[in-house]
Amino acid sequence: MLEQIDQLKYENKKLREDVDAVEQYGRRSLIRISGVPEPNDERNTTEVVRKIISDIDPEFKGVDILRSHRVGKLSDPDVNSDPKHRQIIVRLSEPGVKFRILKCRKHLKENANFKSVYINEDLTMLRNNILYHCRKLLKKNKIKQLWTTNGKIYMLDKHDQYYDVTTTTRFVQAVDKLDPSYTTPDGW
Template sequence: MYTPARAKEDRKRKGSTSPFQIQTDLLLATGVKSCNLKKSKLHQSSITTFMSENIEPNTSYEYLETTMSDTEPQISDNPESSTPLSSTPVPDEAFTRTLNAVTLELSRAFRTPEVQNAIRPMITLILREEIDKFTAPLRKEINDLKYEISSVTLQLNGMLNERCDDLEQYGRRNCIRISGIAETPNEVVENKVIEVLKKVIPAITPSDIENSHRVGKPIMGNPKKVIVRLSSYKTKVIIMRGKKVVNSAEDPIYINEDLTRYRAHIFKHTRKSFKSNLINGCWTRDGKIFIRERKPDGTDGSIKRILSIVQIPGYKPTPEELLHFNLSQNIQSEPEATAV
């Protein structure tokens, strides 16, 4: 440590033992060590002038040395033997003036670009750490709220889509789709439909059909499908129960319920699962899709209603499909359901 005694020896070697000069060197050394600057940056002349104006000329160096050494805190390796802060001697007026001089010069030094550039990274790091401590809980809370909002949004969107799909399916309650009816030029679709449905209901008349027309495009040379809107729901139920008599090896015609695009997509994959012998049966009733599970020994299992494509045995869902399914309801067992 740069003490008054050391400062006095340095001045003796340089040819000057002025108390003010020695004390100035001591203050400069303290400021240089604190700020890591050159002495020229601390305005030595300003401290010398200040001390000359505020310290009496008859003040001896021994007085200043005694004051500085008495008030300088002693650091001990033993914490128990350290002098409490309250027992530190109060500096006298001369020391206070000297300390004020150092404080003034340090405040001037901190205004220089060199000092500001030197301490800016350290202050930035400290402020950043304190800001991070303060904002970390807020960021966590914001992220939790974002996740909760996203989950709620997905649930609401799923519920809204289900409700819209239910309403659309209800609008198709009296509709059926017939595939396999051959197309001919200038055909009357209604007459062909009545001819097919008479195999199920011989007494059917044109008044039982509100509307019928072809939809879609021909697939692999097959004719377009025909949508038929029946005048009553009871007529539709009778047709769906006896639809198997329509199909024949010579003229394959299939009658199915008119499903929404979403439910038709699900039913398509259930039929693939049935063809792969993963389930023992699949069908629809009033727009609802059912499967009969297959036991390990190949016998019939329980009947399940399929609400999502994720539930189909053998189907490999995408992560997005799994997410939407986890936010919705699981498979519902309906043991009372029977095949149509």
């Protein structure tokens, strides 16, 4: 009976990872923009996004944006005097445009209007969670570098060894080598 339970747990984990991979594939043309102020009269995020991207990417064409909108709950101004601005999710015409924009995002820091604006890949909830734990390892100086490419999460350790930690299984295997004392969430 225990053997069968272990087998079912393994199959369930594998299915969750497969579903996550399919969901991430569907996000291959999406980016998230955070830190953009949200005026009360904002009706169309596409114009805001066009302004940001055209300032950093000389090859950008306005038609590269298929859709954009804010995501998340609105801040309650009565509760919070410094409201948090919701992120903007942007669907682009093709993944190649996304990669070009992500390469140009370093120019945001050069523009005084966009110093607090960040452009990132749109990751699934599971991958965002893995990335969060990877950042904790980076802050603890257990790894040298951390980045995402095409929905995959990579780490570089102090010995210049690369780790693809896109799944929870791979993350746990990498953490066992890098920081065995690190506590991973239950179910990983």
